[in-house]
Structures are given as structure tokens and as C-alpha cells.
Amino acid sequence: MTRLLFLLTLLIFASTQNAQAFCGFYVAKADADLFNGASKVVMSRHEGRTVMTMANDFQGEAKDFAIVIPVPTVVTKSQVNVADTKLIDHLDAYTAPRLVEYYDSNPCQPQFETMARNMAAAPMAMADGAAMQKSAKKLGVTIEESYSVGEYDILILSAKESDGLFKWLNQEGYQLPKGSKKVLGSYIKQNMKFFVAKVNLDSYEKEGFTYLRPLQVAYESEKFMLPVRLGTLNANGPQNLLLFTLTKKGRVEPTNYRTTKIPTGDDIPLFVADEFGEFYKAMFETAVQKEKMKTVMLEYAWDMAWCDPCAADPLPKADLRKLGVWWLDKEPGRKVRPMPGQSQPRIMPPRPPSQAVNAFVTRMHVRYTADTFPEDIVLQETEDRQNFQGRYVMRHPWTEEASCEMASNYYKGLPERFEKEAKALANLTGWSISDIRKKMEKGGQSFAMKPKSDDRPWYEQMWNE
């Protein structure tokens, strides 16, 4: 009874170009070109029902765009949807590694430090691309379904053998990457159908989109996995994938690859605030290299009801439902209220939820090649509800006047603290420590910081406070 679903997607360029495969979605080229060429996938899953939302940042011309996703059964028109890109962007921002800032209090009046603001790593935005075409032929290839959803024309194909499918796709003007015939054959033997989506240029232009919206497919299958094999066929170097899962019970993990957590909790220098995107990129790169690109990096695992600190508000229930969290009831989500006195009202208070949302988000970041990830990523939902986030802390030293014994001790301790931060940053990113020290000097963290003292006469100090 259990039908398997293998999802694999491949990006195909028109015949004039070399086809480039990937896991399906080439992500992101925005202004901040973090992780150029990554894909973003959201998988919502409970009781064998899966909704997969795929965002790709296709950078060619719209007419050259196509994806192929093997599915276990014929997917009818009503099982396919086109989603709003903002949904994935919001989820990306909510789960992104975050920078937290604290300001030291006056060393002469010891107090608890207060959190000032949180910053998320710039979310990876989408770009565009698209194309369209539709035809049918016989080469052992059957067109099971053919319909349009939004700006996409979709075909559901079944094939008897990979040669036929390969030939047919070639005849239709697609050049598949080398070696894809074997992978297609493997999926055909497992009774897969193929979901082929292209862009319908007419509706694409009519709708006035400048980018391709994420495609959503809903299906029922015991199989919980993500295809990466086709993505590794092109020789364009490692692929990047951001995989978000939304589940009811807890964290999702791969069963056939090791999971490692990205480094978190370190105190880092202040100047990182201005280049947090670069920091995140270098930090991720270093972590990946340390694991020889063989692990899946866990970046975030949290109950969808809250966050602490928040990089963006939690998604409202209605949006979660749109992303496939079908088990949530329809009532609107609770309002997010800012902490009293908090400067950024959109940030939710850091405390556990009064009302659970029953959705748990896991953000996994994978960099992979055929060598390090030879097999599709098989996933399982665990019962682990422990929260995890990538969080980095900046501590602003006290720069106002302070003249007391405690202040001189405080300032004596600062160089050591700054050095520690510099070393932590060098370890995390592989950046040169002398460059870091220089940047710190420029960025308000002088290693020779002295307490400010007020040399004015006491009566001036008194009247002109």
C-alpha cells in the first residue's frame, strides 16, 4: 500500500545550452548574494502527508526553465499549487542565524545587561527565470496528466525505461546532464512518475511576475526523503540546499547522513554587525570544511510558536497552513506583542509560548557533491523538541564616563575580553586574526580603551549633567 515518493528535480536548460541539474532549485541571488546558487525547500509533514514547497532562483531566461520531479503517483491538478515567495522568505528570516547585541552597563552601577536588538542574517531572496512548452510523444513515455497552475505548465509522465524518457526529453529540447539516464532509470524501476513543470510564458508575462514563484506539491507517501542525486550530476561544484521542515512532533534529521550543529553562542567583535552576511557565510564554510562536507548542518530547531531572540516574527497560523501545515486548525494565530519598552516592536518577546502552535521547524543547511552525498537524503521526524539556534553575541563596552575603582578593573579586563572575541571569530570564520584586531580597533573596540573621566570642576558636572 505504501507508495514511495522520490522527489528529484532537475533544472533543464533549452537545447542550446548545457543542461544544469541540481536538486531542483538553484537558489538565490539577491543583493546580498549569500550562498549563491542554493535551493530552498520546505517540507511539511505529518501522518504520511507531505507538502513540498520548492523555491528556486533560476537565473536564466524564463523560457529555458523546467523542473522534473519524480513522484510516486499521478499528481492531479488540485495537488499542485503556486505559493507566495514571501512565505519562504519569512520562514528563512525567522530561522536564520542571528546576531544579538548587548550593551555593558556602567561598571560603577552594576546592573543586568540588557539586550538591545537582534539581527538576522540576511534572508536569501529569490530571483527569477522561466519558460514554457508542452508536447507529447511516444517513446515508452506516457503523458498521464497535463494542466496549468499559475505560470506553470505541468506534465505528469510515466516511462517504461530511462532510454525512452531521456530521448523524449531530448527531443522536446532539453539536454539532460551526463549520467542522468542512470538516475532516471533507478527512479523508473521504483515505479515513479515524473512531474515536469515549465513556465507558460503567456501567463507569466500576463501576471507581470519578474521571478518564478515557488511550486507546491502535496502527496501521501510513507517515503520521507529529499532527492539530491541529479543535483550532483553537473560539474558546477558543490550544491547548496536549505531544507526547512515543519512537523508536529519534533526535529527532523537525516537517517543516512550525520547531523552536526552549526557553532553557536560565541561572543564576537562588534564590527561583525556590518558584515553579518559575510560572517555567516565564512562561518558556515569553515564548519562545512571541518566536517569534510559530509554532514547536514542543523541551523535551527524550534517550536513555531515563539523564538528567543527573534530574527523575525513567528509565522502566523494562516501562513503555516499555506506552507502545508495542514494539521493546524484554521483559527488565526495569536498576535505577536513586543516586549514592553523594546525598541523594535516587530520582535516578539523571548519567552515560551502560552499557547503552543503544534508545529516544529527544523532548518538544515547542506552543501553537497556526488562524492560526499551519493545517496538521496532520507529523513525522519524525531521526538526531540530541544530548541537550537545559531546565535552570536556582540557586547558593546561601556563608553560613557565612569570613574570608580570598579571601572578601572572593568577597563583592565576589556583587552582580554576583546582578544577572546577576536580568537572566537578567527576560529569560526578562518579570518586572519590580525585583520580582525585591526577592524576591532576601528570598530569601537580599542585594545587600549581607557575609562572616560570628567575633568570639569565639580560644580559644572553638577549643573550640566
Add this chain to the structure above:
Amino acid sequence: MSMKIVHIIAIFGADSRLMRLINAIKADPRHFQIIALSSLLTLLLLWSDFAPSWEVLVLTLSATLISQYMFTKIFDVPTFDFRSPLITGLSLCLLLKVSVLWLYPLAGIIAMASKFLIRWDDKHIFNPANAAIVIGLIALPEMVWISPGQWGSAVWMGFLLICLAIMVLGRTGRADISLFLLGAWFALLLGRALWLGDPLEIPIHNAQSGALLIFAFFMVSDPKTTPDHRLGRLIFAISIAVIAYIMQYHLQIREGLFYALFIVCCITPIIDYFIKDKRYQWRET
């Protein structure tokens, strides 16, 4: 300083104490298993971001040891043996994942209870750690899971060496079953890859699982719950591999191997009935 060296020599040197220690370890193959499992656990603690906490270790190990002691008293067993419950406890720490801490000691108690309560022909039927894991997975699916991916393939070679060393050093005489199982399992993975036209990297990647090695060398190999005759053990191992394969690749049950061992253990008495051989004793007397 020199006093100390003299002292150490006095303990381990020409004196036969070192030899006595070695002999004491060699006296029981389970000593090697304990050393190996502890090494694997240490490796996990150093290596994994999801390693068990010290509370887990303390609770699980004390639960298995105390319940072994209690059952020894209840069933009037002449001597309390710390080795088996230690092995069971270590295996649970290595494999079992639960969402609430108290389930660890509970699993330990269930494991030892299964050993004393579910018996046939003076032989317990289930491997205790496996029984606890399977009962947990079935009874409390909302709280129990295993993480087959937690080891990754990088430390796999180290794992394999440790396991093989134990097999050679331990000489339980029943270790053949581990090789039978690994052989059968790999043959199935290889067959699947050939049928699908997949590259060999895939079955090799799949075989490189730390969980698989722990399962093969420390659970399936339990001489008390496996058939007495070598042919019986071959049948036993192949059955586990086939059932686990069907569960994992056709039914999408990730814990297939553990369920398979549980199922096949039920037919061990039947295998023993038809293919008879000497009953295993931990210490050859």
C-alpha cells in the same frame, strides 16, 4: 619519582599482577565487549552533537545494574553478574533516544525484565537492549526514536576495527553471526543497487553505519539469544537481513533491523529444536 616507578613496577611489572589483570579480562568475552562499548560511547561523546548527557549514562546504567540485582534476588540466582546489565546499559546509551529522561531508566528495567521474564527452555528469548528499544518504539512512538545517522561514515572505519578486534579477542565462538548478518545485509544492498543501476557508492555508503555495526556486533551476536548451531545462526542472520530490508526499503520503517531481530528471536527456539547443538555458557568451565 623513582619510588613511584618502583611502585608501578611492583604492581604491573615482573610481578604477575598485570598478567592476572589480562587473564581476568580474557576470562570472559563480555569484558572485551564492555571495553569496546565504552570506547564507542567515548567516541560518541567526543564526536557527536547529539551525544547522551551524563544523566542519561548514570540513570541507564544504574537502572540496568539495579534491576539485574533485584531479579537475581527474586529468582534466586546464585551470583549477581554485572557484565550483562552493563553491556545492555551501554548499548541503550549508544542507540536509544527518548524525549523525556525518565524513559532511560525505564528502558533499562524493561530490558532486564525481558531477560528474566521472557524465557524458553532456560534461555531468554530477546536480546535485552533490543527488546527495550522495540517495546519503546511500539508502546511510546511519541517519545522514543533511534538516530541511525548519528555516527556518519567518517568514524566508521574506527568502529569497524574496534568491533573486529572484539570479535577476535572475545572469541565467543558465536561471533560468526555478526559476519553472517553483515554479509547478508550488504548482499541485499548490493543487489538493490545492481537492480536499480545505482553506483556502488550508494550501498557502500549505506553499509557504513555505526548503528549497523553496534547492532551486528553487540546485539545480534548475543550468544544467549541466538541459535546454538552454526547453520541455525546463518538462517537467523539471513532472516533478520531480509525482514529488515523489506521493512526499510519497502515499508519505509527506519528501525527495520531492530524490529527484525525482535521478530526472528521469537523463532530461535524453533531453530534450536530442529538444529541442536551445545548450549552456550559465558565462562567455559
